[in-house]
Amino acid sequence: MKYLFFGTFFGFVLVKSEVVSWFRIQEMFYFDSFHMYGIIGSAIVTGLLTTLIIKKWRLKDVNGNEISIKEKDNSVTKRYIIGGAIFGLGWGLTGACPGPMYALIGSGYLIIIVPLLSAIIGAFAYGALQQKLPH
Amino acid sequence: MITDFLTQPMPWYIAGPLIGLMLPLLLVIANKTFGISSSFRHACASLIPSAKKFSYFNYDWRKQGGWNLKFAAGVIIGGLGAAFFIPEGYEVAISKSTQATLSNMGIQDFSGLMPAELFSWSGLLSIPGFVLMILGGFMVGFGARYAGGCTSGHAITGLATLQKASLIAVIGFFIGGIITSYFLLPNLLG
Structure with a gap:
């Protein structure tokens, strides 16, 4: 239930702040407005400060367990630059990264079911080819 | 005032911190690291029977990914909720410069969240x-x-x-x- 609730909150903010808009994503890549940079930047600062507090005070989760932040594999680089660029091409074309795809479908843009299914097939293709790709 | 807040687009300085708060909230309440694209992997593992033959999909998706799929379902519901507050004839107030660039490419309809054409x-x-x-x-x-x-x-x-x-x-x-x-x-x- 709690995940459904968090997701609902996240989806609501994504739509209300127009992060889900194809127009806003083009505007971001043309560097014509501060809007998207303001959102991503202030989200990063909020995450940075709050996780610093969590680490510094060694906060526990609500069940009393040590909080563990999943680390990316920082020993490789190819997958991030190549995978990232492929993702960026897709983000620019669809105007929607994964969170917004779900949110747009909820908002009634049912056509976005097509890019979402396509993205799931893309994830399948990655899983099938993983061993052959440079990481 | 509250209705203004709900019908007007949310400014970046409110939306950004709210999105950023997802990270500590998920950590403290559920010990999960914020991210959503792994839901695509879990969707493959759960929906495509033959996916199991690839090691990338051969894991317990319910245990590792159940939370992320519920989170994604929540995002759909959040989008639905937000849609109730989108006014008639809504247009995203993008910059004049972007609008001109897109018009030059033949986009005429700037209503809604994406070009309907x-x-x-x-x-x-x-x-x-x-x-x-x-x-x-x-x-x-x-x-x-x-x-x-x-x-x-x-x-x-x-x-x-x-x-x-x-x-x-x-x-x-x-x-x-x-x-x-x-x-x-x-x-x-x-």
Whole structure:
């Protein structure tokens, strides 16, 4: 239930702040407005400060367990630059990264079911080819 | 006042911190690391029976990914809730410069969250529609899983926790996005 609730909150903010808009994503890549940079930047600062507090005070989760932040594999680089660029091409074309795809479908843009299914097939293709790709 | 807040677009300085709060909230309440594109992997593992033969999908998706699929379902509900507050004739107030650039490519309808003339069921049969929706979607899923994260997992969680991998991934996102905006779209849309 709690995940459904968090997701609902996240989806609501994504739509209300127009992060889900194809127009806003083009505007971001043309560097014509501060809007998207303001959102991503202030989200990063909020995450940075709050996780610093969590680490510094060694906060526990609500069940009393040590909080563990999943680390990316920082020993490789190819997958991030190549995978990232492929993702960026897709983000620019669809105007929607994964969170917004779900949110747009909820908002009634049912056509976005097509890019979402396509993205799931893309994830399948990655899983099938993983061993052959440079990481 | 509250109705203004709900019908007006949310300014960046409110939306950004609210999105950023997802990271500590998920950590403290559930000990989960914020990110959403892994839901694509879990969707494959749960929906495609033959996926299990690839090691990438051979894991307990309920245990590892159940939470992320519920989170994604929540995002759909959140989108539905937000749609109730979208006023009639809503237009995203993008900058004049972007509007001019897109008009030059032939986009005329600036109502709603995306250009209706491109994102439609009939548009799927056209080359621009196919590239924008099907090819674009495929690259979002393939690229996010190849890079091990998307905007939430890398650009927000990864940068907020100062990970080198995420900085490289975000540079990649922008390389791809800039190629799309400056090269692909002008050629695709004319």
